[in-house]
Amino acid sequence: MHGRPAAPTESTISSANWDSRDLTGERYESVLFTDLDMTEASGVGAAFTDCTFRGVRFNASTHTDAAFLNCTFVRCGFFDATFSGCKLVGGLFDGCTHDLLKVEGGDWSFTGLPGADLRRASFTDVRMREADLTGARCAGAEFRGVDLSGASLHKADFSGCDLRGSDISGMDPFTVELRRAVIDPYQAVVLATALGLDVRD
Numbered sequence: 001m002h003g004r005p006a007a008p009t010e011s012t013i014s015s016a017n018w019d020s021r022d023l024t025g026e027r028y029e030s031v032l033f034t035d036l037d038m039t040e041a042s043g044v045g046a047a048f049t050d051c052t053f054r055g056v057r058f059n060a061s062t063h064t065d066a067a068f069l070n071c072t073f074v075r076c077g078f079f080d081a082t083f084s085g086c087k088l089v090g091g092l093f094d095g096c097t098h099d100l101l102k103v104e105g106g107d108w109s110f111t112g113l114p115g116a117d118l119r120r121a122s123f124t125d126v127r128m129r130e131a132d133l134t135g136a137r138c139a140g141a142e143f144r145g146v147d148l149s150g151a152s153l154h155k156a157d158f159s160g161c162d163l164r165g166s167d168i169s170g171m172d173p174f175t176v177e178l179r180r181a182v183i184d185p186y187q188a189v190v191l192a193t194a195l196g197l198d199v200r201d
Contacts, residue, residue: 006052006072006092007030007051007070007071008050009030009032009050009051009052010030010031011031011032012031012034013034014034014036015034015036016036017037018036018038018041019037019038019039019040019041020039020040020041020042021038021041021043022041022043023041023042023063024045024046025043025044025045026043026046027046028051029048029049029050029051030049031048031052032052032054033051033052033056034054035054035055035056036053036056038056038057038058038059038061039058039060040059040060040062041058042061042064043063043066044065045064045066046063046066046067047067048066048068048069048071049070050069050070050071051072052071052073052074053073053074053076054074054076055074055076056073056076058076058078058081059078059079059080060079060080061081061082062081062082062084063081063082063084063086064085064086065086066083066086066087067086067087068086068087068088068091069087069088069089069090069091070089071088071091071092072092073091073093073094073096074094074095074096075094076096076097077097078096078097078098078099078101079100080099080102081100081101082101082104083101083102083103083104084104084106085104085106086103086105086106086107087106087108088107089107089109089110089111090109090110090111091111092111093113093116096116097117098116098117098120098121099120100121101118101120101121102121102122102124103122103123103124103126104125104126105124105125106126106127108123108126108127109127109129109131110129110131111131112131112132113131113132113136114132114133114134114135114136115135115136116133116136116137118137118138119137119139119140120140120141121138121141122141122142122144123143123144124142124145124146125145125146126146127146127147128147128148128151129147129148129149129150129151130149130150130152131148131151131152132151133148133151133152133153133156134154134155134156135154135155135156136153136156136157137157138158138161139158140160140161141158141161142161142162143158143161143162143166144164144165144166145166146163146167147166148168148171149170150170151170153170153176154175154176155176155177156176157177158176158177158178158181159177159178159179159180159181160179160180161181161182163181164182164183164184164187165184168183168190168191171191173191173195174195
């Protein structure tokens, strides 16, 4: 976010086959992963800090209570990947695919997803404070119970998106596409107030 450079790496793991690998408890710091196959990998409590992933396939992988802190993802595939209770604070996604990505709980604050295609992704009960979703394509996606406070949402497309239960207090309806979005009554009041309406009983 804000054009920060990727964290410097000190070692490289390239073209390895981690298909179906058990990542439980593994720890990596300042590692560059390139062209790695992590299809159907899974595990609990893995930790990646200041790592960079280039061309890594996370397809159908399952990550539980894992941490990807201050990591950078470049041209990675997340088809049908699941992140449950994971921390991706400070993560930056550049040119990645997110079809059928499922994020359940956890902390994705300060993540950079500018221009990301999230139309077939779902985020549930996730903290995404001050995340960068500038220009993100979220039409038809699911953002249920997501904390979007302080998030950068300029020109993001949430048309047809299920936003119920999410904190959209910082959403500017003049700069965000919201046609056919599904919201709850409280959110309707928030948006009406943002439009300058005087809401009364």
